[in-house]
Amino acid sequence: MSSDYKDLVMGIRESGDFNRLVNTIPYAGFIGMECQKTEDNVVFLLPANKQNIGNPLIPALHGGVMGAFMEMSAAFQLILFMDEPRLPKIIDFSLDYLHAGLLKDTWAACEVCRQGSRVANVAITAWQDDKNAPIAIARAHFRLAETVQD
Numbered sequence: 801m802s803s804d805y806k807d808l809v810m811g812i813r814e815s816g817d818f819n820r821l822v823n824t825i826p827y828a829g830f831i832g833m834e835c836q837k838t839e840d841n842v843v844f845l846l847p848a849n850k851q852n853i854g855n856p857l858i859p860a861l862h863g864g865v866m867g868a869f870m871e872m873s874a875a876f877q878l879i880l881f882m883d884e885p886r887l888p889k890i891i892d893f894s895l896d897y898l899h900a901g902l903l904k905d906t907w908a909a910c911e912v913c914r915q916g917s918r919v920a921n922v923a924i925t926a927w928q929d930d931k932n933a934p935i936a937i938a939r940a941h942f943r944l945a946e947t948v949q950d
Contacts, residue, residue, distance in 0.1 A: 805885060805887065806885045808820075808821075808824070809821070809879060809880075809885035810885065812880070813880065816837055818835035818836075818837060818842055818876070818880060819834055819835050821835070821876055821879060821880065822834065822835050822872075822876065825872060827868060827872075828872050831846060831849070831851075831852055831865055831868065831869060832846065832847045832849045832852070833845070833846055833869060833872065833873075834846075834847065835876060841909070842876075842877065842880060843907050843908065843909050844869070844872075844873040844876065844907065844908040844909075844910075845906070845907055845908075846861075846865070846866075846869045846905070846906040846907075846908070847905055848903050848904050848905050848906075850903070852865045853903060855900075858900055858902065859902070859903045860900040860901055860902060860903070861900075861901035861902070861903070861906065863897065866895070866897070866901055866906070866926065866935075866936055867893070867895050867938075869906070869908060869926070870895065870908055870924045870926055870936065870938045870940075871890060871893050871924075871938070871940060873908040873910055873924055874888075874910050874922040874924050874938070874942070875888050875890070875940075875942065877910035877912065877922060878912065878915070878920055878922065878942060878944075881912070882915065882944075886944045886945050886946070887944075887945040888920060888942035888943070888944055888945075889942060889943045889944075889945065890940065890941075890942055890943075891919070891941040891942060891943050892939075892940070892941040893938065893939070893940045893941075894938060894939045894940075895936060895937075895938040896936060896937050896938070897935070897936050898934055898935055898936055898937065899933075899934075899935045899936075900935070901926070901928065901935050901936070902928065904928045904929070905928065906926055906927070906928050906935070907926065907927055907928070907931070908924055908925065908926045908927075909924070909925050909931070910922050910923065910924050910925075911923045911924075915944075916944075917944070918943060918944055919941060919942065919943060919944065920941070920942045920944055921939065921940070921941055921942075922939070922940045922941075922942070923937070923938070923939055924937065924938040924939070924940065925937050926938075
């Protein structure tokens with residue numbers, strides 16, 4: 801892993817412009833994903849966008865778009881808040897759809913349940929109108945690449 805990656809992540813952390821990281825992933829940009837800083841964490845936003853519809857009759861978000869949004873949210877959470885910039889690589893992802901995701905802004909919050917030296921576990925919750933009424937929950941396991949050397 802190059803020091804360019806470390807420099808990018810450290811610069812993003814220092815500036816607080818977390819959308820710079822999101823913009824490094826073309827698919828995240830394609831679906832319109834954003835990252836917003838809160839007091840001590842971040843939340844991720846998938847804006848209402850007609851191109852993300854899977855069922856035009858309801859209209860409801862495509863399940864694959866929801867899954868990708870939640871998986872990328874977990875990876876970005878790890879990148880932004882690990883002590884050392886390391887590249888997380890997905891091992892396993894399990895998603896439970898609780899309600900249809902309507903054509904509305906969709907939010908995701910992540911909680912790092914455990915981060916070891918080689919593996920991290922992250923819980924992801926997605927909601928639309930009410931954070932206490934999630935539309936989907938997921939669990940992700942990531943392998944953590946070796947630390948970046950200067």
